[in-house]
Each structure stands twice: as C-alpha cells, then as structure tokens.
Amino acid sequence: MPGQATLESIAASILRCMPEALIFADKDGIIRVWNGGAEKVFGFSANQAIGQSLDLIIPERMRKAHWDGYNQALARGGVKPGRTSMITRSLHKSGEQIYVDMSFEMVRDEQGQMLGSMAVARDATARFTEEKNLRKQLAELTAKPQA
Numbered sequence: 001m002p003g004q005a006t007l008e009s010i011a012a013s014i015l016r017c018m019p020e021a022l023i024f025a026d027k028d029g030i031i032r033v034w035n036g037g038a039e040k041v042f043g044f045s046a047n048q049a050i051g052q053s054l055d056l057i058i059p060e061r062m063r064k065a066h067w068d069g070y071n072q073a074l075a076r077g078g079v080k081p082g083r084t085s086m087i088t089r090s091l092h093k094s095g096e097q098i099y100v101d102m103s104f105e106m107v108r109d110e111q112g113q114m115l116g117s118m119a120v121a122r123d124a125t126a127r128f129t130e131e132k133n134l135r136k137q138l139a140e141l142t143a144k145p146q147a
Helices: 007-017 035-040 060-076 127-145
Strands: 019-026 029-032 086-091 097-108 114-122
Touching: 019 035, 035 060, 035 114, 060 097, 060 114, 097 127
Parallel strands: none
Antiparallel strands: 019 029, 019 114, 086 097, 097 114
16 A cells, blocks of 8 residues: 555654664674664664674673673573573763663574674663662661660
C-alpha cells in the first residue's frame, strides 16, 4: 500500500526515538549501532562512536574485566543466566564517570551465527548517588549508641 511504513522503517524509527541507549558492537567490540539515546547518555554523536572500540565508554581500570567477560560471553554463546541488568560505571564524553543501568545480550543472525553484543542502558547516576547517600545515612543512624 502506498504510504504505509515498512517493518524496517518502523524499526529504524523506534531505534532513533528510543530514550534509552542502544549500542550494538561486533565480535571485535567495535561499535556498529549507536542510537539517539546513546548520544544523550554518553555524549558522543553516532559519527563519533560508530567504528570505535567499546573502550570509548569503558573506564580504563575496568577494561580488562570487561573484555574478559565479553570474550567469555562470545565463547559461551550468551551472557550468564540470570544476569538481566547491572549498574556499572561508564565514561561520558566530558570525561566524567557516570553510572549506567545496563542490560546485555548476544546477537545472532538468522542462521545462528554470532554477530556481537547489544546493550541497552540508561543513566543511573542520580539514582545510584541517592541510594548510596541513603545507605550511608542509615549506617550512621544504626551505628549511633542508643540513649
């Protein structure tokens, strides 16, 4: 039908409008998809991110652990069972470390061949900081001697 959107154009529109970051990296950890949500969360434009290593958003001290886990997931054919999402540190374009709530999944083609990994993330810096402060306040309150 003329004027009717195709499934591909609808999917592209959803990806573009999605408020969460959606990142796809190939098996070598090179960013191949970077949506508008990723631009908002991490500060890098798609032009700046696509073609770069995931190291772009991984703090240096966390890179070894990240790549060990990434390579294990590739070898295993998936993420660890039960691991749906996690809050982790990441890098913003400004150089600031942020906290993101991120979920991961391995991506395969129609024939079952591993293509890489996708992540969906949202900025959790404010929530993480607030929860950390509340835990600190609670610890201080429970540590005070009772009169």
